[in-house]
Amino acid sequence: MDYTIVAVVILILALLVAGGVFLVFARPGRGSPPAPPPGETDASPGTTATSGTDTTVDAGAGAGADADADTDTDTATGTGSSAATVPTPEAAAPEAVVETPPPGAGRLVRLRARLARSNSTLGQGLLSLLSARDLDDEAWEEIEDTLITADVGVTSATQIVENLRTKVKVLGTRSVDEVRELLRSELLGQLNPDLPRTVRTEPHGNRPAVLLVVGVNGTGKTTTCGKLARVLVGDGRRVVLGAADTFRAAAADQLETWGSRVGAPVVRRDEGADPASVAYDAVARGMSDGVDTVVVDTAGRLHTKTGLMDELGKVKRVVEKQSQVDEVLLVLDATTGQNGLRQARVFAEAVDITGIALTKLDGTAKGGIVIQVQRELGVPVKLVGLGEGPDDLAPFDPEEFVDALLTQN
Numbered sequence: 001m002d003y004t005i006v007a008v009v010i011l012i013l014a015l016l017v018a019g020g021v022f023l024v025f026a027r028p029g030r031g032s033p034p035a036p037p038p039g040e041t042d043a044s045p046g047t048t049a050t051s052g053t054d055t056t057v058d059a060g061a062g063a064g065a066d067a068d069a070d071t072d073t074d075t076a077t078g079t080g081s082s083a084a085t086v087p088t089p090e091a092a093a094p095e096a097v098v099e100t101p102p103p104g105a106g107r108l109v110r111l112r113a114r115l116a117r118s119n120s121t122l123g124q125g126l127l128s129l130l131s132a133r134d135l136d137d138e139a140w141e142e143i144e145d146t147l148i149t150a151d152v153g154v155t156s157a158t159q160i161v162e163n164l165r166t167k168v169k170v171l172g173t174r175s176v177d178e179v180r181e182l183l184r185s186e187l188l189g190q191l192n193p194d195l196p197r198t199v200r201t202e203p204h205g206n207r208p209a210v211l212l213v214v215g216v217n218g219t220g221k222t223t224t225c226g227k228l229a230r231v232l233v234g235d236g237r238r239v240v241l242g243a244a245d246t247f248r249a250a251a252a253d254q255l256e257t258w259g260s261r262v263g264a265p266v267v268r269r270d271e272g273a274d275p276a277s278v279a280y281d282a283v284a285r286g287m288s289d290g291v292d293t294v295v296v297d298t299a300g301r302l303h304t305k306t307g308l309m310d311e312l313g314k315v316k317r318v319v320e321k322q323s324q325v326d327e328v329l330l331v332l333d334a335t336t337g338q339n340g341l342r343q344a345r346v347f348a349e350a351v352d353i354t355g356i357a358l359t360k361l362d363g364t365a366k367g368g369i370v371i372q373v374q375r376e377l378g379v380p381v382k383l384v385g386l387g388e389g390p391d392d393l394a395p396f397d398p399e400e401f402v403d404a405l406l407t408q409n
């Protein structure tokens with residue numbers, strides 16, 4: 001009995017001493033990140049929980065190592081002072097939760113139901129027309145009209161109809177499966193499946209890959225930058241975002257929100273600042289942080305072609321002082337049809353586009369635009385936007401796309 005009392009007293013004393021030692025020596029910093037809020041998922045490799053303000057870098061304010069140091073102290077304590085000022089959980093500012101988005105692979109399959117309207121018009125519409133017993137001239141005309149209505153483009157529509165007519169003649173009577181296979185291979189052929197689709201985001205030694213995102217305002221350009229950062233973080237990359245669309249302060253704010261959610265710092269300047277200098281600072285920050293990829297949102301004012309050329313040319317030249325531009329992604333709104341294509345052509349003439357991000361493919365019956373835009377611009381569609389949700393951007397895969405169009409959802 002006495003032994004038990006002594007043991008309990010010793011245990012209490014030991015606990016008091018240990019607690020005291022902890023209070024004296026526990027210091028916030030790199031080794032002791034704050035406890036994540038309840039329910040927070042683990043950050044992906046290379047990301048840490050940072051406070052909302054730490055993800056923003058005032059361009060030109062000497063980001064790099066200084067910013068890192070600030071991150072460490074501010075994140076843990078909110079003040080950067082000693083253990084005595086460790087706030088109680090109630091008093092602490094709420095930490096931004098760094099999310100771990102899903103990887104890029106498999107997203108198109110997951111989002112295939114979003115192509116429902118294109119599926120019913122283009123996919124199921126064509127399948128039922130082609131399955132009709134008598135395919136006379138009128139029926140073929142209707143097939144061609146269906147393709148044109150879905151924004152496939154006249155040249156591709158004519159080609160598709162000609163090829164199908166020949167194959168159907170050879171085949172004679174057709175089962176639904178045969179018709180589906182014919183249409184599948186025809187649409188796939190028009191999508192040019194051998195074009196390179198990979199978005200180049202691999203760093204080059206100690207230099208990050210740099211992606212410029214261009215396009216007219218309102219197409220979903222800034223949103224696409226944010227979603228792309230999520231795809232990259234989901235794939236294990238470390239990312240810096242550059243808010244070079246300095247004509248609209250809200251675009252930088254929007255980008256900051258996206259960046260903070262995945263722990264990607266955003267480099268910005270005041271409204272009206274030189275976009276090229278923001279791009280330069282973003283790449284510099286990317287290099288000093290040793291990240292994999294820098295994504296730069298550019299201004300999308302459609303003024304004169306010369307003005308656009310000068311502006312984007314300058315951004316590119318300035319980036320190339322430190323690294324190279326790996327991708328110039330043109331963001332295009334799938335619902336804007338010929339008007340969107342006209343705008344896209346202006347961008348394509350102003351700068352060498354390496355890939356297209358086609359947004360708002362969800363909810364449009366005009367999925368055929370994928371075929372037309374590739375034919376018109378000679379550039380592969382690399383990404384598709386299939387909704388307003390943060391993870392509704394998917395790497396484009398021609399086979400998955402065609403299968404989604406032709407499969408009854």
Ligand SMILES: Nc1nc2c(ncn2[C@@H]2O[C@H](COP(=O)(O)OP(=O)(O)OP(=O)(O)O)[C@@H](O)[C@H]2O)c(=O)[nH]1
Pocket residue numbers: 216217218219220221222223224245248251300358359360361362363384385386387388392
């Ligand atoms: N349904 C749908 N909406 C989208 C998609 N991508 C973007 N949007 C929406 O399109 C709207 C415009 O997007 P923004 O990113 O602000 O457009 P922006 O091109 O950056 O325009 P600025 O910010 O003015 O340069 C927003 O409401 C987005 O949520 C998509 O794939 N599907």
